[in-house]
Amino acid sequence: MEPHGTPIRILVADPLDLVAEGLRKRLADLDDMTVVAHAGTGLRVLELLSRMPIDLVLLEVSLPGMDGIDTMRAIRKEHPSMRVLAHSTLSDIEYVNSMLTEGAGGYLMKGATEQEFQIAVRTVMDGGRYLSEEARCSVEAGYAHTEKRMDGEYIGLTAREREIIRLVALERTNGEIAAQLFISEDTVKTHRKHLMTKLNVRSSAGLVKYAIDRRWV
Template sequence: MTGPIRVLLADDEPLYRATVRALLDAEPGVEVVAEAGTGREACALARRVPVDVAVLDVRMPDLDGIAATRHLTALPRAPKVLVLTTFDLDEAVYGTLRAGAAGFLLKDVPPARLLDAVRTVAAGEALLAPSVTRRLIADFVRAPRSPRRELDGVTAREREVLALITRGLSNTEIEQHLHLSRHTVKTHIGHLMAKLAARDRAQLVIAGYEAGLAGA
């Protein structure tokens, strides 16, 4: 990516929004280009202003985080969506990930963690390493409404890669674990995303849980 990471910040609490904006604007290579107080306003802004990462609150008036994420990820130049939530057991997070969010954080994370998250998401990775995230996704996909998923067309090696992604390993860790080059790992991930119709790494993790690979 050339130039600064362009961020859309959406939260219905002006004080919190101002605090996060000050933090992001002070970070070299990151620029808040738009602010919104509602989900609908965030979607309208994203259609007019080029955005790389949308940082959204889950609970917003006039389109909540789930609906806003669904709209944003359907745009021709869809931004990566990073969701912030107050409660780590908020079931809205499940729907947000389903809608295409690249991941989420709790609102009380240290500032450095939020900055790292914006950079991680902008680079095309998903923020799924924290154990709370894995637990939330696992709880969701293991529920009775989520039948076991078949991995049609996925090769044995791709299945190994998916299992490691599901366990929260980064690309570098997968390279080391399977003794593969970076290019090969990225190729396998690209094939998995195509075969499983996954928008991003977050949806690959969900697919892995649905296929029973969490403990593989």
């Protein structure tokens, strides 16, 4: 693949400053890509995207507060043409498929070689999809809620929905879940009802199995 004419401007979204600094040093000798900014939170990512020219976001799944999946969803809504490459140590099926269905162009595991990193970035920038071996295995496994509805919208889970499923699997009552998440019991019941419909399960036992299968508990 031929190098790009101008450097690919990368925004590193990761809670650790060392990750961004390490990537800056790794890419220092390259002419076709460079780290131009670092964001430690999802909200900071959105702020920087609205303020400066960025070509690609290297997005960690485990961001504090607004996690990588919800950040990916927001990027796709506010900056639909932005290229995004997920970058994480997490290879669980939920994280990989959720990032891809929300619009990430690829999923690269941290610890990848410099050569693999460069290939992944260039592939995503060229409109392709790049998956690390572990991520590819997760995609091949697949699961129901990564399909599309009839209207073309992806069926993804929000951070709040994932947390409710996890708490259900931990045998928390509706009242306990409501207290922990600072919402009403009626809201919890509504979430549970919608989740069972969304995931095509018939009972709370189905939600528990869903969480266990994804090692959330």
